[in-house]
Amino acid sequence: xxxxxxxxxxxxxxxxxxxxxxxxxxxxxxxxxxxxxxxxxxxxxxxxxxxxxxxxxxxxxxxxxxxxxxxxxxxxxxxxxxxxxxxxxxxxxxxxxxxxxxxxxxxxxxxxxxxxxxxxxxxxxxxxxxxxxxxxxxxxxxxxxxxxxxxxxxxxxxxxxxxxxxxxxxxxxxxxxxxxxxxxxxxxxxxxxxxxxxxxxxxxxxxxxxxxxxxxxxxxxxxxxxxxxxxxxxxxxxxxxxxxxxxxxxxxxxxxxxxxxxxxxxxxxxxxxxxxxxxxxxxxxxxxxxxxxxxxxxxxxxxxxxxxxxxxxxxxxxxxxxxxxxxxxxxxxxxxxxxxxxxxxxxxxxxxxxxxxxxxxxxxxxxxxxxxxxxxxxxxxxxxxxxxxxxxxxxxxxxxxxx
Numbered sequence: 001x002x003x004x005x006x007x008x009x010x011x012x013x014x015x016x017x018x019x020x021x022x023x024x025x026x027x028x029x030x031x032x033x034x035x036x037x038x039x040x041x042x043x044x045x046x047x048x049x050x051x052x053x054x055x056x057x058x059x060x061x062x063x064x065x066x067x068x069x070x071x072x073x074x075x076x077x078x079x080x081x082x083x084x085x086x087x088x089x090x091x092x093x094x095x096x097x098x099x100x101x102x103x104x105x106x107x108x109x110x111x112x113x114x115x116x117x118x119x120x121x122x123x124x125x126x127x128x129x130x131x132x133x134x135x136x137x138x139x140x141x142x143x144x145x146x147x148x149x150x151x152x153x154x155x156x157x158x159x160x161x162x163x164x165x166x167x168x169x170x171x172x173x174x175x176x177x178x179x180x181x182x183x184x185x186x187x188x189x190x191x192x193x194x195x196x197x198x199x200x201x202x203x204x205x206x207x208x209x210x211x212x213x214x215x216x217x218x219x220x221x222x223x224x225x226x227x228x229x230x231x232x233x234x235x236x237x238x239x240x241x242x243x244x245x246x247x248x249x250x251x252x253x254x255x256x257x258x259x260x261x262x263x264x265x266x267x268x269x270x271x272x273x274x275x276x277x278x279x280x281x282x283x284x285x286x287x288x289x290x291x292x293x294x295x296x297x298x299x300x301x302x303x304x305x306x307x308x309x310x311x312x313x314x315x316x317x318x319x320x321x322x323x324x325x326x327x328x329x330x331x332x333x334x335x336x337x338x339x340x341x342x343x344x345x346x347x348x349x350x351x352x353x354x355x356x357x358x359x360x361x362x363x364x365x366x367x368x369x370x371x372x373x374x375x376x377x378x379x380x381x382x383x384x385x386x387x388x389x390x391x392x393x394x395x396x397x398x399x400x401x402x403x
Contacts, residue, residue: 047148062397066397077177081401085109090115098268098271112181112213113132133179146193147190150190150193153198162369162370166384171352172356172395174393181214188210189357193330201243205225208224209250212252212253217354229244289308290308303395311352317362321360330360333358334358337358349401349402353403369381
């Protein structure tokens, strides 16, 4: 698979990341911001329409299945599991004490999403649960737009569209339209990485900081921005790159530091994570569960099989991404994300969801589909979409725990 370095490129702007050059459509930078946004959105329109079609297909399958089981769809999407935790934070704030009860301390959940829910709910009709769901769906389109932008910038519009569709068709893709933080986080991650790729350092740092206020894995976005920015300084000093390197981890550090102050101990956040059984073990628990699902359990849960296959596929795709010489910020982001998810000793079943923001891992299959025959491409996408529809409905209607 040829690397992106083999493509014809334009002259890189000053302070652009090493090995990363902007797309040739640079004249748009000379137009007014609103016109640039409209033009950018027009280019992304096919990807956004395809994204909506995939998600609506999966939602239709869920609705039909839920109807047959006499189950409402809205509670599934807006008010269960993690969504309920975020709504509780929006309603009542965070606890002041560490306590001793397992899986009960809401300081484990990062603050930006519940803060948005609380703020927007004041200005809109309906419940906070509805507000949270609307925010998640809106952010999923922002994420899809950012993903398309990264794919089309590195390759072309077809790859951008395919990358967006593959992200929509992930087995746990329904989470993108649930009251969870994955859509908001992926939007920040995608646009931060796009900003790095196009040399917009301050945007990259600011968006990475917001990602760090959204999910614990925000540190992966911060690492991508900080490492790339610091390496770019080898070609000459840049105040903006240096500022981005410092700003990127600020959101994550701010919340972790605030939890420590709130609990009166420097390791407060990590103590909370221990109460949620989330401790770093270097992958020991992950390997144990992989062996259990694949080699010892004669009747493994279907959902756990899907999670296991997702983890194995993600590792293989990371190797392919490195072999294809993906740009450094993408490799750092997905590498740190995989390191966090695979190295955690915490619960096993949500790990496919934890990897959902790792969209750069889908670039190798997107490139393969872009070069394939139309018949093979249609078949591959159809299988992925139908598989996502089934897995998403099974995840929420049959699997008894959180996604």
